[in-house]
Amino acid sequence: MSNNVLILDAGCQNYGKGGELNHYLSRIAEEELTKLGWNVEITLIDSQWETAAEAEKIKKADVIIVQTPGWWMSTPWQLKRYEDLVFVQPGVVGNDGRSHLHPDDNYGKGGILTDKKFMISSTWNAPKTAFDRKGDFFEGRGVDGVFFPLIKAFEFLGMKQLPSFMCNDVVKNPHIGEDVKRWKEHLRRVFKIEPKLP
Numbered sequence: 324m325s326n327n328v329l330i331l332d333a334g335c336q337n338y339g340k341g342g343e344l345n346h347y348l349s350r351i352a353e354e355e356l357t358k359l360g361w362n363v364e365i366t367l368i369d370s371q372w373e374t375a376a377e378a379e380k381i382k383k384a385d386v387i388i389v390q391t392p393g394w395w396m397s398t399p400w401q402l403k404r405y406e407d408l409v410f411v412q413p414g415v416v417g418n419d420g421r422s423h424l425h426p427d428d429n430y431g432k433g434g435i436l437t438d439k440k441f442m443i444s445s446t447w448n449a450p451k452t453a454f455d456r457k458g459d460f461f462e463g464r465g466v467d468g469v470f471f472p473l474i475k476a477f478e479f480l481g482m483k484q485l486p487s488f489m490c491n492d493v494v495k496n497p498h499i500g501e502d503v504k505r506w507k508e509h510l511r512r513v514f515k516i517e518p519k520l521p
């Protein structure tokens with residue numbers, strides 16, 4: 324079995340614009356991971372895709388990367404639609420982990436994709452201080468605190484999280500060159516393990 328990565332590129336358009344930065348970061352991830360010996364597939368969330376085929380991609384993947392903009396403190400609605408349609412497919416979702424004998428215990432622990440991992444890479448107009456600084460807009464919760472529901476959706480499937488990545492101030496004070504350099508370094512650091520042999 325080889326190492327397989329599925330990138331869910333949620334670079335979506337709104338009012339006829341948007342998505343290009345996330346497409347760019349998805350392509351960079353594809354290039355860098357291919358160099359490291361990974362097999363990479365990309366699903367464009369804002370285009371046509373087929374539910375059963377996406378479920379097969381998830382079952383095949385060892386790691387899923389969500390590449391998303393931050394829209395209104397969350398992801399684009401198109402990504403939530405993908406979750407609602409694909410995550411419920413047979414072989415992707417297990418059960419909620421509870422039993423009739425103990426209905427109050429083990430909720431969220433019935434996932435079957437326990438051999439898989441996920442990563443969230445996101446782009447925001449907000450500065451990093453808005454996420455990390457106490458008393459600022461996101462109350463010092465960090466980007467994982469903002470994406471708590473998305474993280475829990477993957478954990479419900481049984482997956483484990485890899486370290487998140489974030490580009491900040493991409494509209495008012497962009498540093499795309501520096502962001503790309505950091506992204507490549509992040510990918511190399513997280514995916515530095517050797518690919519599995521057949």
